[in-house]
Amino acid sequence: GQNIDQPTEMTATEGAIVQINCTYQTSGFNGLFWYQQHAGEAPTFLSYNVLDGLEEKGRFSSFLSRSKGYSYLLLKELQMKDSASYLCAVRDSNYQLIWGAGTKLIIKP
Amino acid sequence: IAGITQAPTSQILAAGRRMTLRCTQDMRHNAMYWYRQDLGLGLRLIHYSNTAGTTGKGEVPDGYSVSRANTDDFPLTLASAVPSQTSVYFCASSEQAGSTDTQYFGPGTRLTVL
Numbered sequence: 429g430q431n432i433d434q435p436t437e438m439t440a441t442e443g444a445i446v447q448i449n450c451t452y453q454t455s456g457f458n459g460l461f462w463y464q465q466h467a468g469e470a471p472t473f474l475s476y477n478v479l480d481g482l483e484e485k486g487r488f489s490s491f492l493s494r495s496k497g498y499s500y501l502l503l504k505e506l507q508m509k510d511s512a513s514y515l516c517a518v519r520d521s522n523y524q525l526i527w528g529a530g531t532k533l534i535i536k537p
Numbered sequence: 538i539a540g541i542t543q544a545p546t547s548q549i550l551a552a553g554r555r556m557t558l559r560c561t562q563d564m565r566h567n568a569m570y571w572y573r574q575d576l577g578l579g580l581r582l583i584h585y586s587n588t589a590g591t592t593g594k595g596e597v598p599d600g601y602s603v604s605r606a607n608t609d610d611f612p613l614t615l616a617s618a619v620p621s622q623t624s625v626y627f628c629a630s631s632e633q634a635g636s637t638d639t640q641y642f643g644p645g646t647r648l649t650v651l
């Protein structure tokens with residue numbers, strides 16, 4: 429079966445750095461996505477990785493290792509508005525997105 | 538403002554009733570999707586459409602039907618609602634199916650079936 433694993437919940441302090449991990453086992457791989465979802469709102473696109481390595485976008489970076497079936501999202505200089513759920517999704521061999529359950533990130537002052 | 542709209546925002550429905558959730562996008566995207574999101578689970582694909590006039594089944598299609606008469610609209614119908622269909626429903630779209638295109642989501646419909 430296909431599986432995406434992420435921690436259910438993480439807590440971090442304002443101004444700090446947090447790393448959210450995602451491991452996957454899917455039938456084929458055509459890219460990995462990270463989305464942010466604030467409570468009661470729609471998911472919004474954060475990043476996309478298809479090759480191994482680090483993609484940086486301002487305070488957010490995403491890393492991929494295809495051989496290990498592993499990705500992480502790194503958030504720097506955390507702000508209170510970063511409190512949200514972070515969803516990892518993998519595009520499989522049929523080009524459908526398989527979604528993790530999401531990691532709820534709680535930021536404390 | 539370009540994007541995806543969904544209606545209604547929320548709905549309480551009696552079991553056995555028929556319900557259609559509406560989704561409209563103005564980005565001229567070819568591909569559209571319906572997901573449900575339940576607590577503790579990832580988004581699950583219900584149905585999708587790669588282009589106007591075609592539809593396909595996702596991971597959890599039972600009890601739902603869709604149509605894609607034109608590029609902009611992709612309604613989801615529950616023929617006879619059951620309590621297990623209580624969920625938040627998201628419509629999404631992307632420029633092309635079978636590509637690396639990003640999916641963009643509508644604001645969601647919160648449906649409660651009693």
